[in-house]
Amino acid sequence: MFNSPESCPALVLNADYRPLSYYPLSLWSWQDAIKAVFLERVNILAEYDRAVRSPTFEMRLPSVISLKSYVAPARRPAFTRFNVFLRDNFSCQYCGATEELTFDHVIPRSRGGVTSWDNVVAACAPCNLEKGGRFCTDAKMYPRAWPMMPSVHQLQENGRRFPPNYLHESWHDFLYWDSELEP
Structure with a gap:
């Protein structure tokens, strides 16, 4: 076998x-x-x-x-690119695409946004490029789910999918x- x-x-x-x-x-x-x-x-x-x-x-x-x-x-999940993608079910939070994933700062770093669970979402490269360094309201692009720190349990449940x-x-x-x- x-x-x-x-x-x-x-x-x-x-x-x-x-x-x-x-x-x-x-x-x-x-x-x-x-x-x-x-x-x-x-x-x-x-x-x-x-x-x-x-x-x-x-x-x-x-x-x-x-x-x-x-x-x-672990009580708190590590903030990693992989865990952001897992939290967001490996899909762009703007259009739902599953290819060419990167991450986007909802509040752009150039506008004072930080790289944290509460400000980063998975985004496909085209959506990330389209939104650029603009606020969601200016780009008229809003994430499907607002970013937040998941629990370890939530990440485990997402991983089972x-x-x-x-x-x-x-x-x-x-x-x-x-x-x-x-x-």
Whole structure:
């Protein structure tokens, strides 16, 4: 099924069995997962059919692991370009485009605006160029959602909307993306 161990990442869950992050999905290489198993830092919850071997040892590669010690999530999300895009669902806040994303200062820096959660939105390059250094009222361009600092929970929820290209079947029960809700 898999040609090499490199194609067998392990989904990493916190001690409460929730992914450390959804986007990007918290994955470890097979080497890091096995090292953590030997150091007794994780529990193996599911395995691949693929195994690694030495002359005296064989082990199936972990596909889902959970940390033995709980890692508290950050209280405040880091202000990064990626997190701004994630907050804004990877779409321009002026036209909705998803290509050529950059970010725009709602109150332009040239007019005293600061680079912060409360003043920066995702914008496509054409909208950013069109708005330029003008106020929203002057450009007649208003963001679909006014910028604000999201909670870590909001970023996690937004990240769940963007599943990675590859999801191993053993991960589904831990990600809740494909589980049916009972009536």
